Amino acid sequence: MYKRHYHSRNNRGANNKRINNASQVVSAIRAIKSLPKESISDDSDKFIPLNEFKDFAISDRLKLNIQNKRYELPTPIQDKAIPSILDGRDIIGIANTGTGKTAAFLIPLIEKVSRDPSQKVIIILPTRELADQTSDELYGFTYGTPVSWTVCVGGKNMVKQINDLEKGPNFVIGTPGRLLDLSKKGFLNLREFGNVVLDEADRMVDMGFIRDIRYFIANLPKDRQSLFFSATIPPKVGEILKNFVSDPVTISVKKSDAISNIDHELINVNNKAAKFKKLSDLLRRDELEKVLIFGRTKWGVQKLSNELYKKGFNTGAIHGNKNQSQRQRVLDDFKAGRIRIMIATDVLSRGIDVDDISHVINYDLPGSYEDYIHRIGRTGRAKKNGVALTFVEN
Ligand code: AMP
Numbered sequence: 259m260y261k262r263h264y265h266s267r268n269n270r271g272a273n274n275k276r277i278n279n280a281s282q283v284v285s286a287i288r289a290i291k292s293l294p295k296e297s298i299s300d301d302s303d304k305f306i307p308l309n310e311f312k313d314f315a316i317s318d319r320l321k322l323n324i325q326n327k328r329y330e331l332p333t334p335i336q337d338k339a340i341p342s343i344l345d346g347r348d349i350i351g352i353a354n355t356g357t358g359k360t361a362a363f364l365i366p367l368i369e370k371v372s373r374d375p376s377q378k379v380i381i382i383l384p385t386r387e388l389a390d391q392t393s394d395e396l397y398g399f400t401y402g403t404p405v406s407w408t409v410c411v412g413g414k415n416m417v418k419q420i421n422d423l424e425k426g427p428n429f430v431i432g433t434p435g436r437l438l439d440l441s442k443k444g445f446l447n448l449r450e451f452g453n454v455v456l457d458e459a460d461r462m463v464d465m466g467f468i469r470d471i472r473y474f475i476a477n478l479p480k481d482r483q484s485l486f487f488s489a490t491i492p493p494k495v496g497e498i499l500k501n502f503v504s505d506p507v508t509i510s511v512k513k514s515d516a517i518s519n520i521d522h523e524l525i526n527v528n529n530k531a532a533k534f535k536k537l538s539d540l541l542r543r544d545e546l547e548k549v550l551i552f553g554r555t556k557w558g559v560q561k562l563s564n565e566l567y568k569k570g571f572n573t574g575a576i577h578g579n580k581n582q583s584q585r586q587r588v589l590d591d592f593k594a595g596r597i598r599i600m601i602a603t604d605v606l607s608r609g610i611d612v613d614d615i616s617h618v619i620n621y622d623l624p625g626s627y628e629d630y631i632h633r634i635g636r637t638g639r640a641k642k643n644g645v646a647l648t649f650v651e652n
Contacts, residue, residue: 307337333358348506383457434470459488520638554622620648
């Protein structure tokens with residue numbers, strides 16, 4: 259159901275848009291490339307937070323758990339969002355992955371739930387991978403506390419999810435399709451959730467979930483704390499936003515944060531064969547230590563992975579034709595360094611949180627400038643330098 263929904267609403271339109279956008283994307287990349295480094299680098303290296311974690315009005319246990327995760331200082335979005343959320347304010351966070359946005363909402367919500375265990379939180383996000391990562395973070399932050407949660411995503415056993423929901427967890431983390439199903443079948447009572455997070459809202463809209471989101475908003479309690487995160491606010495997302503938050507604090511982590519320490523290169527090739535040859539040559543270089551390659555279609559991604567594998571490269575692919583456990587295995591192997599090269603589609607790359615990616619390669623052009631920013635945000639994280647290489651077929 260989830261898949262049909264996505265294909266029918268999204269694919270055709272996206273392809274047309276892609277053709278129109280190709281030259282715009284290339285010009286945008288040329289533009290960032292030509293900027294002097296200083297003008298795209300922000301002050302994130304020099305960013306001095308107003309708060310340390312110890313200054314926040316949160317429990318000692320939570321502070322200890324943060325310390326055990328080796329977070330030294332709040333990131334910019336955490337510095338601003340945590341005190342506002344603790345004050346009960348609604349938030350609009352304009353931020354990409356890699357900015358620490360997940361902890362920015364989890365830390366204050368865990369505190370809220372710990373103080374008042376009758377509080378319930380629902381976190382709605384676009385992909386299973388992002389749900390798992392959010393759950394992992396929650397695990398670290400709630401160590402030694404009675405806070406409970408469950409993950410409700412498509413492709414996983416619904417009976418188990420129903421049983422878990424019956425236990426009344428403090429946090430429910432899920433993807434729109436499955437949450438909608440559970441709600442319509444009467445297993446998830448949205449009225450119980452006085453705290454709601456919409457994470458990566460732009461991506462959910464891209465994936466065709468706008469109607470589901472409208473349903474959630476209509477069925478959640480009017481009196482609630484609403485936290486909204488999105489890397490971009492195109493018009494449809496803006497429309498959701500209007501009905502979702504009230505008197506919000508807006509925190510924008512500038513786009514340039516994600517690109518300040520990344521080198522951008524365009525690689526012109528004449529045809530497909532030349533492109534593949536160039537890619538193979540590049541991948542033989544030692545400095546391409548950990549590489550994430552983006553392709554446009556699931557078939558293309560699998561084909562490229564097979565071809566590289568035949569050439570002796572250590573690769574793995576993640577895309578929508580693989581099931582959850584196959585994708586997780588590839589992701590784990592990539593994280594652990596057992597495979598050096600991972601190839602992914604845009605949708606499946608959401609929420610990939612892997613440190614130390616040295617190079618992002620856009621084997622196929624991204625569909626829009628926003629997608630470019632999302633893709634390249636996977637490298638150059640945690641102040642390390644990264645390289646984004648983009649193939650352009652002439
Ligand atoms: P996110 O933007 O939520 O996807 O987080 C990106 C990565 O940064 C995750 O691996 C987090 O565990 C990590 N992270 C988040 N906040 C901090 C912090 N204050 N210090 C160090 N790492 C952090």
